[in-house]
Amino acid sequence: MGPVAVGFYLFFAVVFAGYWALDNVTARKLLLLGSSYVFYALFDVRFLGLLAGATVVGFVAGRLIADTENSRRRRAVLVVGILSCLTVLAVFKYLGFFFESAGLLLRSLGFAADPPTLHLVLPIGISFYLFKVMSYLIDVFRGKTEPTRSLLDFSTYVAFFPQLLAGPIDRPADLIPQIAEKREFDYALAVRGSRQVLWGIFKKVAIADGLIWSVSRAFGDWRQESGTVLLAGAVLFSFQIYCDFSGYTDISSGLSKLLGITTVRNFAYPYFSANVAEFWRRWNISISSWFRDYVYISLGGSRFGRVRLVVSVMVTFILSGLWHGANYTFLAWGALLGVGVSATALRGRPVLRAEDTPGGERLTVAGAVRILATFGFITLSWVFFRSPTIGDAVGILQAMLVLPGDVSELLAPLALFPGTRKVLLVALVAFVAIEWVQRRHECPLDLATWPRAGRWLAYTGVLWTTILLGQPLLGARFIYFDF
Amino acid sequence: MKAFLKLMLVFAVVQAGVLFVVFLMSLPPDNYRAAAIDKQRLLRETPSPRIVLVGGSSLAFGIDSPTIERELQPGCRVINMGLHAGLGLDFILNEAADGVRQGDVIVLSPGYDVIWFDTVQYVDMGEVIRFVPRAASYVAPHDRWALVKSMALEQPLVTLHDIAVTSLHNVVPRLAAHGVYYRSSFNSHGDNVAARDLDQYFEPDRELPPVEVETVAYRRNLRALKEFAEEMRRRGACVFFAPAPLDEHRYAENSDLVHRTLEDIDDVAGVKVIGSAADEVFSAESFYDTSEHLRGEAVFEHSRRLAAALAAVDATFEGHAECRCPSSRTVPR
Numbered sequence: 001m002g003p004v005a006v007g008f009y010l011f012f013a014v015v016f017a018g019y020w021a022l023d024n025v026t027a028r029k030l031l032l033l034g035s036s037y038v039f040y041a042l043f044d045v046r047f048l049g050l051l052a053g054a055t056v057v058g059f060v061a062g063r064l065i066a067d068t069e070n071s072r073r074r075r076a077v078l079v080v081g082i083l084s085c086l087t088v089l090a091v092f093k094y095l096g097f098f099f100e101s102a103g104l105l106l107r108s109l110g111f112a113a114d115p116p117t118l119h120l121v122l123p124i125g126i127s128f129y130l131f132k133v134m135s136y137l138i139d140v141f142r143g144k145t146e147p148t149r150s151l152l153d154f155s156t157y158v159a160f161f162p163q164l165l166a167g168p169i170d171r172p173a174d175l176i177p178q179i180a181e182k183r184e185f186d187y188a189l190a191v192r193g194s195r196q197v198l199w200g201i202f203k204k205v206a207i208a209d210g211l212i213w214s215v216s217r218a219f220g221d222w223r224q225e226s227g228t229v230l231l232a233g234a235v236l237f238s239f240q241i242y243c244d245f246s247g248y249t250d251i252s253s254g255l256s257k258l259l260g261i262t263t264v265r266n267f268a269y270p271y272f273s274a275n276v277a278e279f280w281r282r283w284n285i286s287i288s289s290w291f292r293d294y295v296y297i298s299l300g301g302s303r304f305g306r307v308r309l310v311v312s313v314m315v316t317f318i319l320s321g322l323w324h325g326a327n328y329t330f331l332a333w334g335a336l337l338g339v340g341v342s343a344t345a346l347r348g349r350p351v352l353r354a355e356d357t358p359g360g361e362r363l364t365v366a367g368a369v370r371i372l373a374t375f376g377f378i379t380l381s382w383v384f385f386r387s388p389t390i391g392d393a394v395g396i397l398q399a400m401l402v403l404p405g406d407v408s409e410l411l412a413p414l415a416l417f418p419g420t421r422k423v424l425l426v427a428l429v430a431f432v433a434i435e436w437v438q439r440r441h442e443c444p445l446d447l448a449t450w451p452r453a454g455r456w457l458a459y460t461g462v463l464w465t466t467i468l469l470g471q472p473l474l475g476a477r478f479i480y481f482d483f
Numbered sequence: 484m485k486a487f488l489k490l491m492l493v494f495a496v497v498q499a500g501v502l503f504v505v506f507l508m509s510l511p512p513d514n515y516r517a518a519a520i521d522k523q524r525l526l527r528e529t530p531s532p533r534i535v536l537v538g539g540s541s542l543a544f545g546i547d548s549p550t551i552e553r554e555l556q557p558g559c560r561v562i563n564m565g566l567h568a569g570l571g572l573d574f575i576l577n578e579a580a581d582g583v584r585q586g587d588v589i590v591l592s593p594g595y596d597v598i599w600f601d602t603v604q605y606v607d608m609g610e611v612i613r614f615v616p617r618a619a620s621y622v623a624p625h626d627r628w629a630l631v632k633s634m635a636l637e638q639p640l641v642t643l644h645d646i647a648v649t650s651l652h653n654v655v656p657r658l659a660a661h662g663v664y665y666r667s668s669f670n671s672h673g674d675n676v677a678a679r680d681l682d683q684y685f686e687p688d689r690e691l692p693p694v695e696v697e698t699v700a701y702r703r704n705l706r707a708l709k710e711f712a713e714e715m716r717r718r719g720a721c722v723f724f725a726p727a728p729l730d731e732h733r734y735a736e737n738s739d740l741v742h743r744t745l746e747d748i749d750d751v752a753g754v755k756v757i758g759s760a761a762d763e764v765f766s767a768e769s770f771y772d773t774s775e776h777l778r779g780e781a782v783f784e785h786s787r788r789l790a791a792a793l794a795a796v797d798a799t800f801e802g803h804a805e806c807r808c809p810s811s812r813t814v815p816r
Contacts, residue, residue, distance in 0.1 A: 006636045020484060185484045194491070420648065420658045459494070460501060468647040470640075 002165070003251045004205055011039065012255060019259055025182040029152050032179070032259075036161035040125070043165070047123035050088065051159060057084050058133035059154045062140045066147035074141060081137045085130040092122055097326030127323060128167045129158050131290060136172040138294055145173040153180045162252040162259075166245070168266040168286035175263065183260030193257025195445040195459070200250025202462050205470035207431055208244035210424045211236050212471075214416040219386065222395070227402040232413030234400070237386055238379045239428060242271065245284065250443070265354065269439045271378070271432075272358035274370040276340030277351045279378055285354055291320050302345065309345055314338040324385070329393060333384040340377055358439050424469055502643070508650035515664040516610040518566060519578075522673045523615055525562045526582030533560045534793070537579040538593040539568030539602075540675070541727045541775035547786040548672035554790035563673035568594050570611060571603035572704045573623035576711040581621065585719030590793070591708065591754065592725040594775045595737075598708075598744055601700040605633035606641050613642065663771070678771040678778045687730040687767050687774035694737050708752035724748050725792060726760040728785050730774040734764045758792035 002008060015035045022028050041048055061081035068074045090098075136154070139145040148154050157176045163169075218225060218233025225233075246267040256263045270282035280288045299312040314335065321334020344351065352358065359367055380397065387393035404410050417425045438444035445462065447455045526535065534551065536542055542565025551561045564579055572593065583589060596602055608630055612618045622630055652658055662668070668677035678684075712722040726745060734741065741760045749756045767774075769781035777785060 006640060010636075185487070187484075187487050190487045191490070419662055420651070422658065423651070456494070456497065460498065463498065464501065464505070464647060467643045468651060470644055 003162075003248060003255075004201060011035070012258075016258060020185055025180075026152070028182070029156050029179065032161070033152065033156045033159060036156070036159035036164060039161040040159065040164055043124050047126075050123055050126070051129060052155075054085065054088065054130055054133050055155050055158045056151075057081060058136055058158065059148075059151050061137055062147045062154070063149075065137065065140050078137055078141045082134055085134050089126065089130055092126060094322075094326045125165045128169055129164065131169050131287075132158050132172075135169065135290060135294070139172055145171070145176070148172075148176055148180070150180065160256075162255045163263065166248050166252075167284075168249050168252065168264050169290055170264050170286065175261070178261045186260055189257050189260065189262070192443070192446070193254040196250045196254030196257065196443045198254075198459060198462060199443050199445050200247045200252075200254060202247070202466045203243035203250065203431075204247030206424075206427060206466045207469075208240050208242075208247055209471050210421075210469045211240040211243075211428075214421065214424075215240055215386075217416055218413075219396070222392070222399065225399070226404065226409050226412050227400045228404050228409050229412050229416070230396055231400045232416060234379050234383055234396075236416065236428075237382050238271070238375070239431075241382065241385070242267075243431075265442060268354040269358045269435055271375050272371055272436065272439060273352075273374050274359070274367060275344040275349070275351065275374055276337060276377060277344035278358075279374060280337070280341060281351065281354045282358070287320070287323070291316050291323075295319060306346060310342045313342045313345060317341065327388075328390050329384045329387055332390055332393070333381055336381045336384065340381075359436075427465055427469055502646070505650045506646050508653055509646045512614065512645075513649050513652065513665045513667050514610065514614070514645050515666060515668070516567065516607060517614045517666040518669045518673070519611045519615050519618065521666070521669065522562070522564050522566060523578070523582065523618075525671075525673055526564065526579070529560050529562050531584060531586050532588075533562055533584075534588045534590060535579060535583060536561065536563045536565060536673075537575060537589060537591050538565040538727065539570070539575065539597055539775075540565060541568070541594040541777075542592050543567075543669070543673070543675040544678060544771065544776040544778070545728050545782055545785050546674055546789070547676075547782050548670075548674050550783055550786040551790040551793070554787060555794060561672055565592075565673070565675075566611075567607055568597045568602045569604035569607040571601065571608070571623070571626065572597050572707050573626065574603070574608060574611075574618075574621045576707055577621035577623070578618065580711065580714060581617075583715055583718060583720050587715075587720040588793070589715055589720055589722045590725050590757075590789070591711075591722065592727050592789075594727045595694075595729070595741060595744060596775075598704050598748075599694060599696045599701055599740075601697060601703075603629075605630045606637045609634045609638045610641060610645075613638070678776060679782055681771065681778065683768060683770065683778065684772040687732065687770050689732045689767070691733065691736065691774075694740055696740065705747055705752045708748060708754055712752065712754045722754055723793075723796065724752075724754045724756045725758050725789055726756070726763045728763045728765055728769075728775065728777050728781070729760070730767050730770055731764055732767060733774050734760070755796075757796055758788060762788055 015031065018031050019028055022031060037048060037051070040051060058081065061077050061084075064077045065074050065081075068077065136145065136157075140147045148157075153176055156179050157170075157172060160170075160175070160179070215233055215237045218229050218236065222230060222233075249266040253263045253266070264286050266285050268282040268285065270279050273279040273282055296312050296316040299315055300308045301312050302309045317334040317338030318331055319334070321330040321332070321337070324330045324333075352360075359371060380400075383396050384390070384393045387396060434444050438446070445459065447458055450458070534555075536546060536548075542563060544565075546561075546563050546565070548561035548563050552559060564575075566575075570578075575593065575597070576591075579589065603626060605626070608622065608626070612622075612630075612634075663675065663677035663681070665677070668675050670676050708724075715722045724745070726741075729741070738760075745756045745760055748754050763785060765777065765781045765785075769777055769779065771778040
């Protein structure tokens, strides 16, 4: 019952009605917490205990850190808390990968090694809620957030259902106070939230799910495909993953707004970035800032010279790559991006922030070239992300380098949009144009300056394009549910 | 809050208006499963003597009914009820049973998956019921609750999408060109003819592992076949089973299972198997987009073999003189 299912919106409607009908803030929190656990249980009831356990460990550790004067003891509790989270993550996500890699290494050294093959089910959302817990512990230790005395508040923060399955990872200092205090219904916030939900559903259902077929067609038997088709497939995958993940977080943020809660902005038009460093300020902002604040800065960041900077960047991005999955392809993807970010950092050029207008207020030719070059680099890096093995990724990239032999090869990618799918191609081009034109706004459907009739025409157009292009019941999970 | 709820309500009303216009633009429905309207009408109205072919989409794509009619006794009409394996065997059989008459020759020829597994897709079943409400009576008791849930939670989205797509195709017919999954893809016998002259769309997967049958579903399906056959015989109809086409790779991987299945259909379900599974194996190029949807000359070849298998059957072996099984034109009755 993901956030594009009818059942989910019936569920949300009940929560929404109950939340605003209740006047008592404790009752509201209990409703949010209960509905979050019910929501999680509908996906996988087996791991409810894990969610609850991580919550209790995080809360108790946070209290101990806050209530202890002794700095060594505080640090020890922090380390135990962090290690607990990482151990759980390591067991479910990386143990199989570790055994497989150890076996490969031992065999390459001539030892007979037959390590156990593990097929552990990855609990959905584990990477996200454990990171929330770790974020809380570190921020309490650093004094960046007030430790909460309310297990109810903390539990709701960890399990907040719009974010439970795939983030974004809100910082405790931003989210816990909003949960703790009684929210008043905000009409403007609710309208913005509704628009964001609509845009998120459009991105996920119409664009991301619509592109699944085309991308699968391009990469399904990649050895048989021409370089132009593979290149087109990579570009389409760039939009598939962007619309899939940003669509989910738009829905999550929009629904949170409907509950009166403002969450972190997670995507700020990343494909309009002028360099890789800027891309990482605009893509999956909650995760990239998590790694920046808790890994990159802890390793020294830019404070100790260029060598330390490069090492910090590379370690951060390799870990970030591995966070996405236990496979060498994710490691390679992370490393590639680390190289890109390092290159930008070493050049010393200013990098736009997420809240800055991408491309600047006036786009120049040089600026357009930088944006296209960055998009090209990111697209090529996604080949590693999508490929099952490094060998496949390298093979695909090599095939892309083969120049087309004739005009028909240049037109070959059109086969990825047969029949009605041509409408999807038009919608994709329109989508990019809309995002560019509206890049100054958090959501492209923020059309405050338009007359009402124009706004409603736009909303109706987006809704019916979604219905037309959406493939109901395709069964496509959100890509980031698997991380 | 009231202002917000009012805004949402007004927006919903506006969209309902748009839906009404789009719905009008989508008529008549050209949804693939709307072909059930025509097939059930065929079953009700086609005069005897008749051969009723019962199965899923492999039957829809794989048969050319005029070819069978030409090979058999003049005046023997063929009705192809094949539509979609996702309706499940129980539904498919119940649908056929609803229109069968004394003297009908029923040829069961579903894809093997329909026998080996529970292939029901409730949203597809719900779609057929949307077009033919009477079809709700074909739903097996054990499927009813799941169907109700599907119709409540899934069907609205599917219907909206279908209406939007059909209305677009009505406005821009070129977008529907080369599509094979439409009501208009079927001929007057119920054969899906749209893929026959098209290039192969997808080659069947050569690397599928051997099939592992769902034992519970398999036994239930055999029971369903047996009960269907017994009921049809009571009504004075003849029932046979004809092997469905298979691509060479799938057959090579699962030939023992295929032959065992046909033996069970004959011995356990008591339905006589006509023709041979090995004769219905075709090269991968003969299929349009799955390992069951024939295209091109293979359709006519498969149809001729089915006609020959029917012609070879002794019309009176089941003891029903009323069951006018067809025979080849060269063999006088």
